[in-house]
Amino acid sequence: MTLLAPVSTCTDILLVEDQASDAELALHALRGLDLDRDVTLVRDGAEALDFLFARGAYSDRDPDDLPRFVLLDLKLPKVDGLQVLEAIRADDRTRDLPVVVLTSSKEACDVDRCYEMGANSYVVKPVDFDKFTDAIQDIGRYWLAHNIIRDR
Amino acid sequence: MPMPGPPSDNPTEQLREYARRLEILREIDEAILAAESPSDIASAALDRLQEFVPFIRASVVIFHWERDESEILAIYQKHGDTELRPGTVLPINQLPIPEELFDGEPSMVGDIRSAPSTDVTRRLRRDENIRSYVSFPLIAEEELIGMVNFGSHEPDVYAGQWRHIIREVADQLAIAIRQARLVEQVRAYSEKMEQRVQERTEELESFTYSVSHDLRTPLRAVDGFSRMLMEQYADDLDDEGRRLVRIIYESTQKMTQLIDGLLSLSRIGRRDMRRRSVDVEQLAQEAFEEARQGHEVSVEFHIGDLPDAYADRSMLRRVFVNLLSNALKFSADRDPARISIEAQESETGERVYAIRDNGVGFDMEYADKLFGVFQRLHDEASFEGTGVGLAIAERTIRRHNGRIWAEGEVGEGATFSFTLGERSD
Secondary structure (H helix, E strand, C coil): CCCCCCCCCCCCEEEECCCHHHHHHHHHHHHCCCCCCCEEEECCHHHHHHHHCCCHHHCCCCCCCCCCEEEECCCCCCCCHHHHHHHHHHCCCCCCCCEEEEECCCCHHHHHHHHHCCCCEEEECCCCHHHHHHHHHHHHHHHHHHCCCCCC | CCCCCCCCCCHHHHHHHHHHHHHHHHHHHHHHHHCCCHHHHHHHHHHHHCCCCCCCEEEEEEEEHHHCEEEEEEEEECCCCCCCCCCCEEEHHHCCCCHHHHCCCCEEECCHHHCCCCHHHHHHHHHHCCCEEEEEEEEECCEEEEEEEEEECCCCCCCCHHHHHHHHHHHHHHHHHHHHHHHHHHHHHHHHHHHHHHHHHHHHHHHHHHHHHHHHHHHHHHHHHHHHHHHHHHHHCCHHHHHHHHHHHHHHHHHHHHHHHHHHHHHHHHCCCCEEEECHHHHHHHHHHHHHCCCCCCEEEEECCCCCEEEEHHHHHHHHHHHHHHHHHHCCCCCCEEEEEEEEECCCCCEEEEEEECCCCCCHHHHHHCCCCCCCCCCCCCCCCCCCHHHHHHHHHHHCCCCEEEEECCCCCEEEEECCCCCCC
């Protein structure tokens, strides 16, 4: 499993998370999964889009080589989660990319807006460690092992 | 109605004129009553007056002494044009106020041609073609608040009965304008207050949003990393070390509950209320099933005849769950615990729902503290809880325009009662 690779060529999961502690807890949980997975962590929305569209620091990447899914925090520096989601849905290459919103916010308006923008799932980060780990592992298992994406 | 002629010496005619005058005044009063703003009132009065009082120009002006300004409330101009319009505001010295007005007396000029020449008389004569004019004071609570002016192109028009009619209308106008100004002030204040409340609410909402997001992240870290420490390094810690880590863990659980409680409390004020008819008996049963989860007590639960309520169902459900959880918690050591829900009509005809238990009760001295946020009347070791349950119930009831109160006695149980306010929101 490759972590924090600055120029990763391909990845299974793109984790967009600015909080170092949340990122480490999520990585810890994913590490516990008995599945092959490669996680790339980016720390803000701008970097997430650079990665997906192979721009800036990620210009060497093959833009067709998309992650299996994106774990997206909402409150992010520079470009926030909703804007990232909007950009992903606006581009033909990433329109079908599964995006799981993972956030602390239970606010109904955030839930509504995320689904309106085309989020595939909305998960509130549990504070409790066990529940958090379970949630992350359930998400990983579902999107990596069970979900089938459209062949284009 | 025909124009009344000049004042007559004939007694029958005088009587008829008197009756006509009363009729005029009544109509003007009605018009004034129907109007809302000061300028509506002023134009309503001039509107009616023009049918009876001869003038080619009339105006109602009010003074804003605090700003040294006069404001034209209404103006009628039968010939020619004027730059003055309703709403025009002028520096107070630009529209001279005759001295007599300050003494409550009208100021009258029978013929401008024989009056001393001033700026005003010159202007009236030249621009407006006015021969005679009269100004009446508008006096409310002994303060000169404005004036009513009439001008005619004929001399000596405003003596006799016109004078009386105008005076009575002016007095009436003064009262009505003052009232309307007060109403406008109150309205402006209340709009300002509403706006402030709105701003505060938005501020609170964004604060709550930050709390939910920002406090949870470090909390999750404290919880998560202390757990990882236990998972990966438990063997390196002695018993005391493990005890300390456990305290960290337990504290995060408590803090999570506090934050959740605070958030649900703040949501009550923000969510939309949908009031409709609610089957309270069924609701109470559901709430009891939810509340008893996790309480291993033998309990005798009784639901009386509960009439339907007009309320937001899920909010009312939360009230019952919180009050029943409370009742269960504080009667846990009774065998059996007895909890009942009844409804009664109060002396004032209000419907009161009451939840009664036979638990530990409380000292009435602290009754007003029960509904405060994070207020606890019992130590935490004996009774768990975050101290927001009753606060949530209280705010929910308040949003329904109802009241909630508690009665109890130490060792003798407690009764929580509430009403749900008017049908309309």
